[in-house]
Amino acid sequence: MKRSAMELAAIATAAVPGLAPVGFAALSDDAEDFDSALIVDAAKHRWRVRSPKHDEASMRLEAELSALRAFSAKVRTSLPFALPSVAGTVRQGTLRTFVYKDMPGRVPTLDELVDKGSNLAKALGQCMAAIHQIPDEAVEVAGLPTYTADEIRQRKLNELDTAAATGKVPSGLLRRWEHAMEDVALWRFNSAVVHGAFDEEQLQISHSSITAVKGWTDLHVGDPADDFAWLSAIEDQSFTDRVFSSYMEARGKAADPHIMRRAALAAEFALAQWLVKSLDSKDPERIAEADEMLRELDHNIAEFGGQPLSVVEAPRPLAAEPAAEVAKPALQVQDSSTEEESVPAPVAINDTTTPRINTSKVSALSDSEDQATTSQPTGLAKPAAEGTGAGVAASKPAVESSAKDTDKSESESVSKESKPEEDQESKDSGVAPRVSKLEPVEEEEEPELPDDAKK
Numbered sequence: 436m437k438r439s440a441m442e443l444a445a446i447a448t449a450a451v452p453g454l455a456p457v458g459f460a461a462l463s464d465d466a467e468d469f470d471s472a473l474i475v476d477a478a479k480h481r482w483r484v485r486s487p488k489h490d491e492a493s494m495r496l497e498a499e500l501s502a503l504r505a506f507s508a509k510v511r512t513s514l515p516f517a518l519p520s521v522a523g524t525v526r527q528g529t530l531r532t533f534v535y536k537d538m539p540g541r542v543p544t545l546d547e548l549v550d551k552g553s554n555l556a557k558a559l560g561q562c563m564a565a566i567h568q569i570p571d572e573a574v575e576v577a578g579l580p581t582y583t584a585d586e587i588r589q590r591k592l593n594e595l596d597t598a599a600a601t602g603k604v605p606s607g608l609l610r611r612w613e614h615a616m617e618d619v620a621l622w623r624f625n626s627a628v629v630h631g632a633f634d635e636e637q638l639q640i641s642h643s644s645i646t647a648v649k650g651w652t653d654l655h656v657g658d659p660a661d662d663f664a665w666l667s668a669i670e671d672q673s674f675t676d677r678v679f680s681s682y683m684e685a686r687g688k689a690a691d692p693h694i695m696r697r698a699a700l701a702a703e704f705a706l707a708q709w710l711v712k713s714l715d716s717k718d719p720e721r722i723a724e725a726d727e728m729l730r731e732l733d734h735n736i737a738e739f740g741g742q743p744l745s746v747v748e749a750p751r752p753l754a755a756e757p758a759a760e761v762a763k764p765a766l767q768v769q770d771s772s773t774e775e776e777s778v779p780a781p782v783a784i785n786d787t788t789t790p791r792i793n794t795s796k797v798s799a800l801s802d803s804e805d806q807a808t809t810s811q812p813t814g815l816a817k818p819a820a821e822g823t824g825a826g827v828a829a830s831k832p833a834v835e836s837s838a839k840d841t842d843k844s845e846s847e848s849v850s851k852e853s854k855p856e857e858d859q860e861s862k863d864s865g866v867a868p869r870v871s872k873l874e875p876v877e878e879e880e881e882p883e884l885p886d887d888a889k890k
Contacts, residue, residue, distance in 0.1 A: 437470060437488075438470040438486055439461075440459045440460055440461045440472040440473075441459060443459070443470060443471075443472035443474075443484040443486055443532075444456040444459040444472060444474050444484070446484065446486065446525060446527070446532050447474055447482060447484045447523075447532075447534045449525045450484075450522070450523035450524055450525040450532060450533075450534040451482070451522050451523040451534050452523075454474075454476055454482065454534075455476055455477050456474045456475065456476055456482075457475055457476060457477050458474070458475040459472055459473065459474050459475070460472065460473050461473075462483065463542070463636060464485065464636070465492075465632075467488070468487065468488055468489070468491070468492035468495070469485050469486060469487055469488065469492055470485075470486045470488065471483065471484060471485050471486075472484045473537065480536075480537075481536075481537035482522065482534055482535065482536060482537055483519075483534070483535045483536075483537050483649075484532065484533070484534050484535075485532070485533050485535070486530070486532040486533075487530050487531070487532070488530075489530075490529060490530070493529065493530045493531050495652035495653065496531060496533050496652060497531065498577075498579060498652060498653075498654065499650075499651045499652040499654065500521055500524075500533070501577040501578065501579065502573075502574065502577050502579060502651050502654040503518060503519065503520070503521065503651060504577070505573050505574070505576050505577035506518065506569075506573055507573070510569060510570070510573055513565070513568075513569075514565050514566075514569075515558075515561060515562060515565055515645070516562060516565075516639075516645050516646060516647050516648050517538050517539070517639075517646060517647040517648075518647070518648070518649075518651075519535045519536070519538065519647070519649045519651070520535060520536045521533055521534070521535055522534045522535060522536050535649075538639050538646065538647035538649065539639065539641060539646045539647065540638075540639030540640050540641040540645075540646035540647055541639060541640065541641070542635070542636055542638065542639065542640075543635055543638060543640045544635065545635050545668065545669060548635055548640075548669075548674075549669060549671050549674045551640075551643050552643075553677050554643040555640070555643045555644075555645075556674055556677035556678045556681065557677065557678075557681040558643065558644055558645050558681075559638075559645065559678050559681070560677070560678045560679065560680065560681025560682035560683075560684075560685060561681055561682075561685050562645045562648065563633070563659075563662055563663070563678075563682055564681075564682050564685035564686045565685070566628060566629075566630050566633075566648070566662065567627040567628060567629070567659045567662070567686065568627075568628075568686070568689075569628040570628075571626075571627075571628060571656050573628070574628055574654060574655065574656050575656070577654075579654055579655050579656070580655040580656070580657070581626070581655065581656040581657075582626060582655070582656060582657045582658075583626055584622050584623065584624050584625070584626060584658070585622070587622070587626075587657055587658050588616060588622045591616050591704065592613075592616050592617075594704075594707070594708060594711070595609070595612055595613060595616060595704075595707070597711055598707035598708070598710060598711055601710060601711065601714060603710060603725075603726050603729070604707055604710065604729055605729060605730065605733035607733050607736065607737060608703070608707070608729065608732065608733050608736070611703075611736065611741075611744065612700065612703070612704055612707075612744075614744075614745055615696075615700050615744040615745045616700075618745040618746055618747050620693075620746040620747065621693050621696060621697060621744075621745060621746050622697075623693075624658070624659070624691040624693070624694070624697075625689065625691075626656050626657055626658070627656065627657075627659045627689075628654070628655075628656055629653075629654070629655055629656065629657045629658065629659055629661050629662055630648070630650075630651065630653070630654060630662050631651075631652070631653025631654055631655055631657075631661060631662075632650050632651075632652060632653045633648075633650075633661075633662040633665065634665040635665070636650070637649050637650035658697060658701075659691065659694055660691075660694045660695070660696075660697035660698040660700075660701055661698075661701055663679070663694060663695060663698035663701075664698045664699075664701040664702040664705065665702070666678065666698065667698065667699055667702035667703075667742070668702075675695075679694075679695060693746060696742075696743060696744050696745070696746070697744075699741075699742040699743070699744055700744045703732060703741075703744075706725065706728050706729050706732060707729065709725045709728075710722070710725035710726065710729060713725045
């Protein structure tokens with residue numbers, strides 16, 4: 436139930452004895468969790484009232500009260516801005532309303548921060564660095580949450596699984612966030628004290644300086660990048676760069692170079708967290724709003740690329756090769772299995788390259804072994820025939836020499852002398868046994884002598 440500013444002013448009088456409001460106005464705050472109002476009393480002192488809407492919001496206010504009480508005087512003086520001071524509380528049922536003394540300055544708008552220029556950007560970077568340099572013990576003493584870098588990463592992965600189970604988060608965003616959360620290099624940082632809800636509405640400014648910071652309900656030890664996530668909404672990138680440069684200068688060696696990447700991830704992933712929260716509330720209007728924001732984010736990243744999240748670049752999907760390019764290598768490389776199917780019998784090929792063996796056809800070698808054995812003499816007959824041709828060629832000089840002499844017996848003796856030479860050549864070729872069987876072929880091919888030679 437929403438409370439009006441007048442109702443909150445009446446509640447404040449019960450929390451702070453002697454308070455007499457003379458004016459009141461509604462304040463901008465987290466509308467989902469709190470009702471807030473500004474009250475002015477007769478002495479023109481200003482007071483701020485925050486009333487929780489549910490138990491979780493009430494617990495956040497209790498945590499803030501514990502944190503503010505845990506800040507020692509040393510911590511307060513080290514900060515370049517003022518901290519809120521709780522003037523009183525009042526309980527209504529299970530919920531507890533808090534009244535704070537208002538702090539100097541006014542709440543700026545996002546555009547006003549950018550318009551102030553580099554001076555306010557430098558002050559903002561120093562302000563955030565001062566928060567992250569608060570000793571961890573100040574938060575641990577108050578019993579507030581403390582997380583290591585690995586625990587933060589694992590919590591986000593669990594939240595990603597929950598968001599993916601809704602079936603309403605675009606797959607492109609899920610892949611993008613999962614790759615960033617699994618990038619180990621992105622999550623190597625030292626935990627620090629984090630404001631947890633830092634944005635322009637938690638600031639009080641005067642001219643170009645920050646006078647106060649409020650809204651410490653989510654104070655914890657965790658990832659400093661969470662306090663930079665709100666800067667993603669600023670379109671002027673140069674302003675963000677000046678804030679980060681001032682922060683890095685103030686933090687020195689303790690600064691984290693990848694803090695802006697995780698900040699961009701936190702800003703995007705906040706939409707998925709909002710979707711899960713809307714589904715739990717079963718509010719159709721909020722669910723539709725969260726669904727639309729996620730789809731718009733997915734479209735913008737697909738069209739413009741989005742801010743870089745991972746240190747290691749995400750793998751890009753392989754582009755499909757054209758069919759012509761795929762078919763071209765297939766024409767150059769012959770498949771041994773196709774060749775064996777088209778030619779069932781082994782064929783001798785004069786090729787010096789190493790043959791490719793298709794193991795699926797190895798069993799066929801035992802069936803064709805007998806054929807290779809029976810065809811072996813035929814394959815070796817060619818050297819034998821060549822040897823026979825050499826014998827015939829060698830017999831021609833013998834025939835020509837016998838033409839000079841009329842004695843037929845001398846020519847026969849010359850041809851007999853040429854036979855040992857043929858045998859010697861056959862031995863040198865290594866096929867002597869088979870050549871000996873083919874010797875009768877020489878006699879059949881011997882030409883007849885002319886009649887003049889016989890005379």
